[in-house]
Amino acid sequence: MIEEELQRKAQDFRELGLPAYVPRAGRVHLVDNMVSTVVGARRAGKSFRVLQIADELIKEGVIKSLDQVCPVDFDNPIISSMRAQDLKLIQSTFLKISPELGLKTPIIFLLDEIHKIVGWEEYAIDLSRNRYWRVVVTGSSSKLLKEDMATELRGKAISSTVYPLSFAEYLKFNGFHYSYSSTKGQADARRLFEDYLRWGGYPAIPATDEYSRDVLLREYFDTMILKDIIQRHDVSKPQQCIQLYYYLLSNIGKPHTLKSAYEFLKQGGYATSRDAVRDYLKWAQDAWLLYAVPIFSDSVKKQQRNYRKIYCIDWALALRNSLVWDGSHACAFENMVFVHLLRNHPRVHYYLTRAKRQEVDFLVIDDRGDAVLAIQVCVDISAQDTLRRELEPLVSVAKYFGTKENLIITLNQQAEFEEDRVVVRAIPAWKWMLGID
DSSP: OHHHHHHHHHHHHHHHOOOOOOOOSSOOOOOTTSEEEEEESTTSSHHHHHHHHHHHHHHTTSSSSGGGEEEEETTSTTGGGOOGGGTTHHHHHHHHSOTTOOTTSOEEEEEETGGGSTTHHHHHHHHHTSTTEEEEEEOOGGGSOHHHHHHHSTTOEEEEEEOSOOHHHHHHHTTOOSOTTSHHHHHHHHHHHHHHHHHOOOTTSTTSOHHHHHHHHHHHHHHIIIIIIIIHHTOSOHHHHHHHHHHHHTTTTSEEOHHHHHHHHHHTTOOOOHHHHHHHHHHHHHTTSEEEEOBOOSOHHHHHHSOEEEEESOHHHHHHTSSOOOSOOHHHHHHHHHHHHHHHOSEEEEEEOTTTOOEEEEEEEOTTSOEEEEEEEOSOOOSHHHHHHHHHHHHHHHHHHOOSEEEEEESSOOEEEEETTEEEEEEEHHHHHHTOO
16 A cells, blocks of 8 residues: 555656746755755745755756656655655665666655654665665654754754745745846835735745735744644643743844743743743744844853844744734844844854944854854934944944944945944845845
């Protein structure tokens, strides 16, 4: 029964071919003798990104056709009934229906939701030992979280993270095909940027009616909380856990400490502990739901003493699931900038100036540990006191660290300022995210 189903699915895949998809940016790591895992937030587009790998390898000439791609979806009721010792049926069945293929033929194994099979890790590792084969694993975040990858695959896996859509990808998903230099192109890009800021970057959003988008974003949040946190960690007090996440989503971009989170639950009448709150925060970060951004410092103690700033994997998800909203998109705007930085830079911090402890929203650190980019985020800098509040700490940081690029990301304004021989550029977010001056 299982062998027949594996054979049927492989033949259906060859006959139907790849589904229509919009290409995503970025490469997925494929390394000899290692399992490639595609990880990231739930509903960020991992499954389609994996199918894109097959298309890319065909175009690059690594494999000749889809006949050398073995996709297995463990959401299938028959295939999901497999036991770990049955998994070798995958390659034996695939080679059986493809007699022209052999152990030295490049083959791509795409194993979606394989975490549902207890003991799958050993199988994936063994499969990857053939240097001609590539093993790509993806699935829901509940069993492919950062800690699981480190412990269960024991250094035999290399991960690639899929984030929600960048703005450039969002334009593609909306069929944008104009030149950015044309009047029509800029007008449409700005219109779609407003849509992006309002509704976020989940791949399903562009094709979803506006009437249903709120509901969809709430469903995503509920599913992440239930499957990736409450069920995975067998949370004994789910209500206080959920209330804490609602609270954190209501304070995006604001100072956060373990103590403040603990006090919120205590004031709400929940019997909890600091250790429990610490676990809730850690689990949310492991599930790619929340990020706690530390101050930049070479001292671990200083990082621990100072507050962290909370951001969400998707700003619209945060907005639609927060306890309060003042009607503005200022917090979402800052969160959007953070996710864009996170997608492109491994180390993103905030900073407090030494003299006045003025906050710089983001300080990007390169691979050598040097600060290379300082950013303030401000929707509108037309008021002189607002501009002064943003400029002063940027200039201070630029002089202290020698950052070569210092930006104020705005909604629509563009300008250049020079102070104490430090140049600061204000640039609209849509231009900055598209790399347009």
